[in-house]
Every structure is written in structure tokens, then in C-alpha cells.
Amino acid sequence: MSAPVPWPAPLARRPVDATVTVPGSKSLTNRYLILAALAEGPSRLRAPLHSRDSALMVAALRSLGARVREVAGDGDFGPDLEITPIPPESRGLGSSGGLGEVAIDCGLAGTVMRFVPPLAALSRGDIAFDGDPHARVRPMGPVIDALEALGVSLSSPDGGRPTSLPFTVHGTGSVPGGHVVVDASGSSQFVSALLLAGARFDEGLHLEHVGKPVPSLDHIAMTVSVLRELGVEVDDSVPNHWIVQPGPISAFDVRIEQDLSNAGPFLAAALATRGTVRIPNWPEHTTQVGDSWREILPKLGAEVTLDGGTLTVRGGQRITGADLAETSELAPTVAALCALAETPSRLTGIAHLRGHETDRLAALVSEITRLGGDAQETADGLIIRPAPLHGGLVRSYADHRMATAGAVWGLAVEGIEVEDIGTTSKTMPEFPQMWARMLGQSAGEQGSSSDAPVPNETVKAP
Numbered sequence: 255m256s257a258p259v260p261w262p263a264p265l266a267r268r269p270v271d272a273t274v275t276v277p278g279s280k281s282l283t284n285r286y287l288i289l290a291a292l293a294e295g296p297s298r299l300r301a302p303l304h305s306r307d308s309a310l311m312v313a314a315l316r317s318l319g320a321r322v323r324e325v326a327g328d329g330d331f332g333p334d335l336e337i338t339p340i341p342p343e344s345r346g347l348g349s350s351g352g353l354g355e356v357a358i359d360c361g362l363a364g365t366v367m368r369f370v371p372p373l374a375a376l377s378r379g380d381i382a383f384d385g386d387p388h389a390r391v392r393p394m395g396p397v398i399d400a401l402e403a404l405g406v407s408l409s410s411p412d413g414g415r416p417t418s419l420p421f422t423v424h425g426t427g428s429v430p431g432g433h434v435v436v437d438a439s440g441s442s443q444f445v446s447a448l449l450l451a452g453a454r455f456d457e458g459l460h461l462e463h464v465g466k467p468v469p470s471l472d473h474i475a476m477t478v479s480v481l482r483e484l485g486v487e488v489d490d491s492v493p494n495h496w497i498v499q500p501g502p503i504s505a506f507d508v509r510i511e512q513d514l515s516n517a518g519p520f521l522a523a524a525l526a527t528r529g530t531v532r533i534p535n536w537p538e539h540t541t542q543v544g545d546s547w548r549e550i551l552p553k554l555g556a557e558v559t560l561d562g563g564t565l566t567v568r569g570g571q572r573i574t575g576a577d578l579a580e581t582s583e584l585a586p587t588v589a590a591l592c593a594l595a596e597t598p599s600r601l602t603g604i605a606h607l608r609g610h611e612t613d614r615l616a617a618l619v620s621e622i623t624r625l626g627g628d629a630q631e632t633a634d635g636l637i638i639r640p641a642p643l644h645g646g647l648v649r650s651y652a653d654h655r656m657a658t659a660g661a662v663w664g665l666a667v668e669g670i671e672v673e674d675i676g677t678t679s680k681t682m683p684e685f686p687q688m689w690a691r692m693l694g695q696s697a698g699e700q701g702s703s704s705d706a707p708v709p710n711e712t713v714k715a716p
């Protein structure tokens with residue numbers, strides 16, 4: 255494959271002033287897709303995400319026998335999805351009996367590599383999982399171990415016990431379930447993966463976490479909330495224990511909220527350019543971690559208001575550093591701002607970012623340092639001190655959030671290029687066009703500086 259052409263990040267010579275709508279939430283889209291495949295009848299996702307991670311999830315569910323159809327909807331970023339659940343035949347419960355051999359590509363999607371194997375265990379067939387080169391080093395062991403402890407058979411291509419991708423799930427059409435202990439300190443997705451399928455295990459699931467604290471707890475709260483909404487009984491009243499009663503999952507018709515984590519780089523543009531960015535339709539109640547931009551951005555010097563459903567972020571005269579804990583998937587965008595701040599920052603509670611799309615702590619330190627900044631890794635996060643950045647190539651590490659961090663730096667620092675802006679297709683394929691529009695440019699003018707951001711420019715689907 256030829257190397258990607260570096261993307262000249264547009265410089266903002268004036269404060270941005272834009273209204274931005276972002277595509278649907280990855281975390282909600284992929285949770286609802288899993289649950290639609292297990293539900294009692296056909297379901298509909300309105301305004302879902304259409305990106306590499308959601309396409310991989312759709313392909314995986316189709317391989318397991320679910321029917322997923324695109325139908326016209328009113329979303330700004332593509333059609334709705336109608337899902338007919340995995341039929342009894344695929345689960346080996348009908349006369350034709352089972353799927354045979356199936357291959358599932360996880361790409362680099364944590365939600366696919368962690369959430370789909372429990373579904374495969376509920377199908378009948380040999381279901382082989384693999385993904386991008388880096389997916390093979392993302393932590394996976396706790397899901398594999400838990401499935402084995404719950405009565406599922408798995409093997410690696412060499413015939414031994416797998417610890418990571420690639421592996422094959424030998425599904426029998428049912429999972430006994432019951433009590434299982436996992437160490438979920440490496441990823442909240444280990445917990446979510448098992449909870450999402452737990453209601454379809456014969457005895458349900460009693461999942462217990464033992465180990466260092468589970469990260470990204472907001473994402474587990476999202477899983478529990480979505481399950482309850484679909485009639486699944488979940489008890490999470492005791493810390494580190496989740497009990498899912500066996501039972502049906504209701505079919506549904508939901509509208510997917512926009513991805514508040516992916517709103518981050520656009521909101522960051524307000525701080526990086528001392529401008530204003532508005533996001534309409536900010537959900538009144540949400541389980542998305544991105545809602546915490548409302549607490550994070552004021553600490554970095556912005557004025558943030560939520561009025562009539564529109565979030566407005568106004569950058570201050572300077573970005574101030576801050577001590578911020580457990581910023582989860584928001585951390586790369588937060589770190590991008592901290593590297594532009596006039597006072598030091600300390601990010602804590604994000605050791606598990608080492609197991610994300612890339613080792614994000616190492617990647618952020620490398621890229622900030624290479625641009626002349628001052629960043630250092632700690633055991634569980636980063637220290638970033640003020641230092642002027644200069645232009646240069648920001649490596650993207652196949653990580654959408656490293657690519658968008660580069661775009662944020664490029665607004666404020668002349669001569670930034672991003673190695674592969676195409677990696678944003680993992681969750682936001684429209685990013686380069688949306689960024690250019692935010693700056694009042696057409697997509698064809700990318701790379702030139704933005705002399706005249708258009709006041710009240712409205713950014714929607716390209």
C-alpha cells in the first residue's frame with residue numbers, strides 16, 4: 255500500500271465562529287447494533303454513525319446471520335439502519351443448523367473485537383476473529399478468559415489457548431453463563447461486552463471485577479442504561495459487580511445522539527483560536543462521556559453555556575493548563591489543548607490509553623515533543639508543560655484521535671501536517687470536509703490558511 259499523502263492542517267488566522275453538527279455516537283451505534291441482533295424482533299437505528307467502526311460491526315452481524323438494511327431517514331450523515339435479528343437457524347436452533355465457518359474482521363475497533371465474540375458464542379459455528387496489525391496487540395485476554403469460564407470454547411490458529419486476536423470462537427448456540435470474575439482494569443469494554451450479551455446466557459450473568467479500578471466507567475453506565483431501556487434487568491448496586499438476569503431484549507426504534515467525543519476537536523477549535531463554536535441538539539440527558547466537555551473546557555479557560563439545547567464554547571484570551579482526571583477517550587483532544595496552554599497540566603487516570611488504537615500516552619509525548627512542546631509520561635497519565643510549538647509532521651498511528659489532535663495544533667501553529675487524516679474514518683469519515691467548512695473554506699482549499707472564517711457558518715454533512 256502506498257503511504258498516505260500528509261494533510262496540511264489549515265491554520266486559523268482569525269477566531270473561528272461556527273455551528274457544527276457531528277455524526278452519530280460510535281458507542282451508542284455499536285451497542286444498539288449488538289442489541290438489535292439479539293432482540294425479539296426488527297429494530298431501527300435513526301441517524302446512526304456511518305464510519306469504519308460501525309461498518310465493521312454491521313459486517314460482523316451480517317456474518318452471524320442478522321439482516322441489516324439501509325433505509326432513508328432524516329439524519330444529516332447517512333441513512334437509518336433496520337436490523338432483523340440473528341435468526342434461530344444461525345444459532346443452530348432450526349433444522350438447517352448453524353453457520354459453519356465464518357470470518358470476522360475487527361479492524362481496529364475495540365467495540366467489534368470485544369462486543370462480538372460473546373454473540374459468536376451464542377451462534378453455532380466456528381467464528382474466526384482477526385483485525386488490523388495493531389488490533390492483535392490490543393488487550394483482549396479478559397474477554398477470552400471470561401467466555402471460557404462461562405462455558406465457551408475458543409482456540410488460536412496454532413491450536414493453543416488464545417490471549418489476543420486472532421482467535422476462533424466455537425459457538426454452540428448457547429452459553430451456560432453464571433458467575434465470572436474478570437480483571438477489567440485494562441478496558442471498560444471487557445465489562446460492556448459481557449453485559450450486552452448476558453441476558454441471552456442460559457443463567458444470565460454475574461460479572462465481578464477484581465483488580466485495579468475499571469477505567470471509563472461512563473461507558474459501562476451507558477451499557478447498563480441501554481440494556482435497562484430495552485427491558486433487561488441489570489443490578490449494578492454493588493461496586494464492581496454487575497448482575498444481568500436472563501430474559502428477552504425488546505426490539506426498538508431509537509435515534510442515535512451525535513458523538514459528543516467527536517464534538518471535542520471542534521469545541522477545542524474555539525479555545526485554540528479564541529473563537530466560538532456552537533453545537534446544536536446537545537442532549538439534555540446523556541450517558542456519553544463527551545458530556546463532560548462542559549466541565550473540562552472551563553478549566554482550560556473557555557466559557558461554556560448550554561442554552562436551548564445548544565452548547566456554546568467561547569475560547570478565552572489564553573488556554574490555561576489544568577489537572578484533569580479520567581478523561582478516557584477525550585484525553586488526546588484534552589492533551590492537544592494542554593500542549594497549547596500557558597500553564598502546566600497533569601492528566602491522570604488514563605494508564606489504559608496504552609491499550610487504545612495506539613499507545614496514546616507514548617504517541618502524545620512523541621508528537622508534542624517533536625513539535626517543540628514539553629510532555630512527559632507518568633505511570634497513569636501525562637504531564638504537559640508550556641512550551642511554544644513549531645510546525646512539523648504529526649504522525650497519526652492509525653489513530654483517529656491523534657489525527658484530530660494534529661488538526662487542533664494546526665489551527666494555532668503554522669506548518670503542521672497530519673500524516674494520515676484518513677484515519678478519522680474510524681469514527682468520522684467526514685472530518686476533513688467538516689474541519690474545512692468550520693473554517694469557512696471549501697474542502698478544495700484545505701491547507702491554505704483561513705483568513706476569513708464565515709460568521710455563523712453552519713457545518714453539517716459534506
Ligand SMILES: O=C(O)C1=C[C@@H](OP(=O)(O)O)[C@@H](O)[C@H](O)C1
Nearest residue numbers: 281441442443446469470473583
Ligand atoms: O464501550 C465503548 O464504547 C468505549 C469504551 C472506552 O474504552 P476503554 O474502557 O478501553 O477506554 C472508550 O475509550 C472507547 O472509545 C469506547
Ligand SMILES: C=C(OP(=O)(O)O)C(=O)O
Nearest residue numbers: 362363364365583610611
Ligand atoms: C478507544 C477508542 O476506540 P475503541 O472503541 O476502538 O476502543 C476511541 O475511539 O478513542
